[in-house]
Amino acid sequence: MDQAAPVRLxxxxxxxxxxxxxxxxxxxxxxxxxxxxARMAEQRVQLAAWGSVVFPxxxxxxxxxxxxxxxxxxxxGDPDSYRKVRRFMLWSSGLLTAxxxxxxxxxxxELVARGLIGAPEEVLEPGRLGLRIMLPWTAAIAYRRFQQxxxxxxxxxxxxxxxxxxxxxxxxxxxxxxxxxxxxxGVAVGSLAVAAGVTAEAVFAGVCVRPVLRWGLxxxxxxxxxxxxxxxxxxxxxxxxTPLLTLLIQPAGSAAMSxxxxxxxxxxxxxxxxxxxxxxxxxxxxxxEVVVALLGRPGAAAVLRRFALLLAxxxxxxxxxxxxxxxxxxxxxxxxxLRPELATLAAAAILIAVxxxxxxxxxxxFQGVLVHHRRTRGVTEAVALYVAxxxxxxxxxxRWSPWAGILWAVGTFVVGGVLQTLWLSVRARxxxxxxxxxxxxxxxx
Numbered sequence: 001m002d003q004a005a006p007v008r009l010x011x012x013x014x015x016x017x018x019x020x021x022x023x024x025x026x027x028x029x030x031x032x033x034x035x036x037x038a039r040m041a042e043q044r045v046q047l048a049a050w051g052s053v054v055f056p057x058x059x060x061x062x063x064x065x066x067x068x069x070x071x072x073x074x075x076x077g078d079p080d081s082y083r084k085v086r087r088f089m090l091w092s093s094g095l096l097t098a099x100x101x102x103x104x105x106x107x108x109x110e111l112v113a114r115g116l117i118g119a120p121e122e123v124l125e126p127g128r129l130g131l132r133i134m135l136p137w138t139a140a141i142a143y144r145r146f147q148q149x150x151x152x153x154x155x156x157x158x159x160x161x162x163x164x165x166x167x168x169x170x171x172x173x174x175x176x177x178x179x180x181x182x183x184x185x186g187v188a189v190g191s192l193a194v195a196a197g198v199t200a201e202a203v204f205a206g207v208c209v210r211p212v213l214r215w216g217l218x219x220x221x222x223x224x225x226x227x228x229x230x231x232x233x234x235x236x237x238x239x240x241x242t243p244l245l246t247l248l249i250q251p252a253g254s255a256a257m258s259x260x261x262x263x264x265x266x267x268x269x270x271x272x273x274x275x276x277x278x279x280x281x282x283x284x285x286x287x288x289e290v291v292v293a294l295l296g297r298p299g300a301a302a303v304l305r306r307f308a309l310l311l312a313x314x315x316x317x318x319x320x321x322x323x324x325x326x327x328x329x330x331x332x333x334x335x336x337x338l339r340p341e342l343a344t345l346a347a348a349a350i351l352i353a354v355x356x357x358x359x360x361x362x363x364x365x366f367q368g369v370l371v372h373h374r375r376t377r378g379v380t381e382a383v384a385l386y387v388a389x390x391x392x393x394x395x396x397x398x399r400w401s402p403w404a405g406i407l408w409a410v411g412t413f414v415v416g417g418v419l420q421t422l423w424l425s426v427r428a429r430x431x432x433x434x435x436x437x438x439x440x441x442x443x444x445x
Contacts, residue, residue: 007300012307016290018157023282025164030275036175037186038337044268046186051271052119053127056251058134061100065142066243072149073289079217081227093142104131117251118258130191144202147209154216163204171197238376242383249390253409256394260405269346272336277353280315284360291368308365315357323351352410359421366424378427386420
């Protein structure tokens with residue numbers, strides 16, 4: 001494709017669609033988990049163990065490597081930069097895997113699960129088992145996101161969607177066999193399926209990237225400014241703080257719900273609600289790398305902004321349709337397999353969550369602008385604001401909430417997310433109004 005050609009909505013859509021499909025398929029992971037585990041023994045306890053302990057802790061541990069996708073997309077355009085970012089990926093994933101093992105296999109688990117999260121007593125041992133099984137999670141995530149960034153950089157994003165299909169197929173296979181044979185508790189079967197799925201996707205990404213490493217990278221021109229350890233850390237550390245701070249909200253939300261009214265029902269439906277909202281927000285997550293890649297092209301800023309607004313309206317409208325009609329409760333009962341009282345609680349929660357997909361699309365637009373111009377500090381500032389508001393709201397809820405914990409928690413997250421979006425818009429506005437938006441940028445890739 002002619003890199004100097006003006007950017008149109010069709011070009012944005014073609015780059016975004018495979019990434020959105022990949023994110024959407026990943027968003028199916030949590031609903032699929034719930035659908036199978038909810039039909040196994042001890043539905044409430046097993047789902048609560050996953051939603052309050054295993055998944056939140058695993059997400060926090062992997063937090064520092066999540067933004068390797070954006071870093072690899074922006075930086076891995078030549079062999080030297082690829083090797084340097086790969087070295088960082090290997091070291092960071094090794095250290096984080098050691099941290100995961102320390103939590104799962106030592107008395108540190110009691111401090112985290114019982115002390116920090118405050119998980120109900122009946123979910124502690126199932127949570128410990130699931131967290132041990134999830135040990136390969138962080139290294140697999142780091143490796144696949146690093147290699148996927150290279151694929152996006154060299155316009156092979158369709159392979160990412162195929163890789164996610166491999167992940168989902170592996171997940172469903174393990175879940176189906178585990179449910180049929182009932183050889184382990186639901187949280188153990190689910191954790192094994194999730195870990196196997198993400199490992200299979202990482203292997204697939206490693207295979208797909210080989211032609212790029214063999215032919216694409218050696219043919220790429222060297223960067224005008226070679227990547228150094230200092231320049232990489234200045235670029236990446238603010239980005240790494242972004243998901244780490246955000247993901248701390250997962251266990252904080254679980255801990256707060258454990259101390260609010262209707263604690264066990266709230267924890268039992270948390271993964272279902274999170275999974276459905278994530279499925280719609282994922283279309284916005286996919287947009288970040290599109291903005292990073294295209295913003296330097298002629299006419300891109302106006303088209304990218306328009307696409308973000310269209311995406312925001314469509315996804316929020318779909319969630320509102322589910323929340324305001326019987327479709328939502330029918331989905332939670334018929335597809336997710338939740339009991340009627342849990343399905344009613346989950347449907348009420350998604351009504352509060354309606355703004356989430358809209359502000360996610362706008363966040364990716366503003367954040368992509370900042371990353372494109374390597375002004376990543378503004379991203380961290382916005383996330384810090386979100387975390388401060390969310391933690392304050394959750395703390396208030398543990399003392400004063402008259403509602404089910406999940407309803408208060410989701411409402412708190414919405415308020416924090418709206419403020420985060422507003423702050424990103426403030427930080428991105430000078431860059432959007434400058435002439436630099438129309439020209440090529442350092443991360444235009």
